[in-house]
Amino acid sequence: MAARIAMCIMLCFTAVSHFVFTKGMTMMLPSILPFKTELVYFTGLLEVMLGIGLLIPNWKTYSAWILIVFFVILLPANIYAAIKQVDLQKASYDGYGLSYLWFRIPLQLLFIVWTYLSAVKI
Template sequence: MSTPILMLILLTLPWFVTMVATRRPEWRRWGGVVGVALVFAFTGIGHFVKTEPMARMMPEAIPWRHEIVLVSGVLELALAVLVLVPGPRREVGLGIAVLLVLLLPINVHAAISRIPMGGHAWGPVYLLIRVPLQLILIAWTYVFLVRAHARDRA
């Protein structure tokens, strides 16, 4: 259950630090971007540290679950780096939002099946935490990567 809390801390702490440290809007936005990078670095590393438990989160009918977890870990680490690159930030942000939507059914399956990974063992009640967390991640990504980037280009 500590994973969602840790993810929220990683997401918001850089932004809070920049809010206190500076009045410059571009640095405050940078804090929000760094938060996204930290979350995806954390979750990407998790794919290599907790490969088997994450593979069990997917329905058994899905082939190559272990390999999918590893590839998605590489993808999340790449996204963590790419959000720090100003040029493609909007597109990367849109990709992250789509990825978060696509991954939600896996979290629903894991919670319904009570897979002992993270809080999923709590069962469907865990979705009361996980779904809002996904929505926060999507909203944060939109605000700091998609909308902010479009505003910077205008």
């Protein structure tokens, strides 16, 4: 349960960035996607709802699987943002670039394993 609580807290904190750094978050998405701002807001709400879902016994497994898929889907956005050197906090193109992926990809894998082990496998 502690791992699910920690994941919920992390998701709630990261969801805040969807509302505080919306412009920078929209820059992480390829121009081909429509409704980028709405998508950023939606994914922020989704993070909160799924985080809370991890804490509800009847919903934890469903929430976990949706989160795992969500984390996989986020990876291309993070790769795109790294290639474009997006700094989401400043909403500029002078971020860390590809070196960011050395941190982000293992972190994304950690989130997937963490979610699986704490909410699906148990």
